[in-house]
Amino acid sequence: MSSSSRVAVVLISSRSSSRFGSGFIVAHDGQGSYILTCAHVITMVGGASQVTIDNQPDCQVSLTACGLSMGSDLAVIYVLGLTDRPVLQLTPDAEACRAVTISGFKLHTPQSQILRTIHALLGDQVYLQSRGATVRTPAWDLLIAENDQLADGYSGSPVVDRQSGLVLAITSHLEQEGRRGQAISVQALRSVWPNLPPHIMVH
Secondary structure, eight states: OOHHHHTTEEEEEESSSSOEEEEEEEEEOSSEEEEEEOHHHHHHTTSGGGEEETTOTTOOEEEEEEOGGGTOOOEEEEEEOOTTSOOOOBOSOOOTTOEEEEEEEEEEETTEEEEEEEEEEEEEEEEEOOTTOOOOEEEEEEEEOTTOOOOGGGTTOEEEETTTOOEEEEEEEEEGGGTEEEEEEGGGHHHHOTTOOGGGBOO
16 A cells, blocks of 8 residues: 555544544545444444544544444444545455555554554455344455554554555454454445445446
């Protein structure tokens, strides 16, 4: 991921707790920006009313779409401003063994987070099914490079194809102490956000 693209990644934190996650800008309109993340990140920080973006205390945030009711761990929030920041485009054209980068926030000190890019490969395609949900969400296993490690704050961060620079998936879970994980395929976003602007997704 290029340095300019990393500017599209944002810190999602809480007004009322120390919880945080990651997200990234996917579109602008005349006044604000649409940010894609995991639904559990929004829930974890206390809901959209408690969200702050990049520690801006006066940011105005609203929930545009959320997949929790259908068993999909994706959410889109809208924030006024950030229109000078770049956007990341998405593509459903993913395949196993694709080299990817993941840029997200992790705890640096008890009072700060650090934005760091790690390297990985897409593993097998898998399907996530939440308790009580009848819909299976397409996802990918993440095979993290030997010297890198996923951390809790990476939830919501983009999984970017190293060759094209397009987002293939959204990091959602870690396992094996961050040596592996899962990421939700961008294909799942269409069911969560029916009014998805067409220019966000490319082939």
